[in-house]
Amino acid sequence: MPMSAVLQDRPGEGVEITRRLPGQDALLPPAALAFLAGLHRRFEGERQARLAARRARQQAFDAGALPDFRADTAHIRAGDWTVAPAPAALQDRRVEITGPVDPKMVINALNSGANCYMADFEDSTSPTWTNLLTGQQALRAAINGALVFDGGGKRYELRPQAEQAVLIVRPRGWHLDEKHVLVDGERMSASLFDAGLFAFHNARALAGRDRGPYFYLPKLESMEEAALWERALSAIEAELGLPHGQMKATVLIETLPAAFEMDEILFALKDRIAGLNCGRWDYIFSCIKTLRRHRGHVLPERGQVTMTQPFLRAYSELLIRTCHRRGAHAMGGMAAQIPIRDDAEANAAALARVRADKLREVTAGHDGTWVAHPALIPLAREVFDARMPGPNQLRVAREDVHVERDDLLKPVLGTITRAGFENNVEVCVRYLAAWLDGNGCVPIHHLMEDAATAEIARAQLWQWLHFSDDGGEPLSLDDGTPVDFALLERALIGLPSRLGDPRSVPGAARVAEAIGMLDRLTHAEELAEFLTLPAYERID
Structure with missing residues (x-):
């Protein structure tokens, strides 16, 4: 049944908001609640099926199986196809800043000089009801040019839109619920709440400026989970009167199972995907979690698990080769360092590590990178500008890269101090x-x-x-x-x-x-x- 029909049949019925905050009715009017309820009723069953498939696959890994490239999708990996071209606003993504969605952060990130800002409802936002609604309100005000913030005796205001970073929103992953919104007595998907509410309020305005909406999609483990996002985003577009493919997505490859399905994930979203991203920290976590019962794959302490480790280098280079073969951008990972203001020597050493990491990424063929702090933007830009004079490196095919299953699973030697x-x-x-x-x-x-x-x-x-x-x-x-x-x-x-x-x-x-x-x-x-x-x- 088309989603619009669901909404018309039951406009706002069966929706319960379990907590109230001042001003939330303006963000969650009856039309928005009906829109969200329609998403839930259409896609919740499939979401639960996908989560059950995750659990079943993990049981197989716990019993001794190892992740591998899928035999049933070999034709996709072997096929000669490409994804839809990225819009002009996403052609040059050499430096992206990420962070939570509080008003001060939104202003500082959009004003930071980065090419893009990933407004993060997921790993860097604690999903209190206040934080979620404040974040949605801040993004809506920013898109309307009305966001200001007063704090610490200082007033923060947005630069003109032409000088702002391109906004990309990361909703929470498929595994998370939104407990404050019940539809027919069930918790709503946090993914659909975050993406749906943002699109409901902002999609038409952003589309009118050729700015998306653009999303980062986290924690995917399979092409079927990507296909679920494709159907959900297509349904949102149809309901809001946007053309198919208007909303673009970048997928974080931050789980070990997804590393074996990069082609398939691109294929499932090929009408709207702009690229893949090396979400390195979540990827390391996923490697531990996926292989938790495999004694031969115990990792040493975190400080020894760097991107120069063979299994992580294989993951990064496979992502570059796969993306560029399909016409998608291959985004690098996060520099988590922040300035050390009271120790010049330690600060210089930290910046040297960032420089080396960004040089590794641009030399390997990545099209851009992430930073966690505005102070790192000039350094990252300098490194990418020196090695990447064009907007991206799609021309770098990396045909020299040949990654097999065991390359992605190579054990790591090291210690625990x-x-x-x-x-x-x-x-x-x-x-x-x-x-x-x-x-x-x-x-x-x-x-x-x-x-x-x-x-x-x-x-x-x-x-x-x-x-x-x-x-x-x-x-x-x-x-x-x-x-x-x-x-x-x-x-x-x-x-x-x-x-x-x-x-x-x-x-x-x-x-x-x-x-x-x-x-x-x-x-x-x-x-x-x-x-x-x-x-x-x-x-x-």
Whole structure:
């Protein structure tokens, strides 16, 4: 049944908003609720089917299977096809800045001088109802040229639209619900709430300026999940009177299963896809999670898992080759460093690491890169300008790249240090405490941490400890100390004293709660799919 028919049959019926905030009726009028309800009724069954397929595939991996390229889609990988051309606004994406959707961030990111700004409802936003509605309101005001912010004795205003970064919105992933919106008694998909509400208010205005809407699609694991996005975006276009393919998408390849389906994902979205992105931190997390029961694939501490590791280099280069063969952009990953203002030597060393990483990306053939802080934009731009004089590198075919299954699964040699173990505990607790307190983007040790990096820390702790407790050869730190639950307990007990002045720790009031959550999640027999799933039940 066409979605418009669903909306006409039941305009706003069966929709319940479980929390109210001042001014939310202007953002969620009856027409918007009916629009969202139509999306839910049309696509919720398929969303649940796709999530069930994820769980079934993970059970096979836990039983010993390994990810591989699909036999049933070999014809897609072998076929001679390309995606639709990217619009003019997305031809040059050499530097993209990412961050949450609070008004100050929206203004600073759009004014930052980056080519694009990914407004993130997912990994860098804690999805409190206040944060979500504030973010939607801020983006709507920015598109209308009316967004201002007063804070700290300073007034923040947008530059003229011609000087602003191109806006790209990242909705939450298919695995997440929006508990504040019930349709026929069921929680709505967070993906469809974020993307649908943004499109409802802004799609026509953006289309009129040839600015999309543009989306980043996270956490996909298969071409079928991409095809679900294709059907949902097509339905939104039809309902809003936009031409098919008006809304463009870039897909983050940030799960291990998706790395084996890059061609297929491009094919499923070929009328609207602009490119793929190396979401490196979530990808590392996904490698841990997917291969959690495979002892031969235990990763060393996070600091040793760099993009120069063979399995990550293969992933990056396969993405470039696949995208450029199909006429899509191949976006690089995040530089998470932030300025170190009180230590010039440490700051110079951090910038040197960023420079080396961006040089690796542009030399390999990436068409652009991500930064987490405006201060890194000039450096990233300088590196890309020197090696990429045109708007992109689609001409760089990388026909020299030949990646097989085992290249993407190559084990990593390395160690677990005491500092690395304790840093995982600290990052996970500090980030989780801040997230529970409503802050999804947290500076820790001069890195901008989001949910992805906290997930690496949490998943590594679980895997290390459970392999040391499964009757096999126990894991140990590089100094010979067993990696066991006694080591975790000592790290958790000692953490509050290591954090120093509580006033300097975001979410300090919820540190004890975060410690308890990490302790329970790490002791659990099964690795929780996502840290944010149980944490979501503790906010609002």
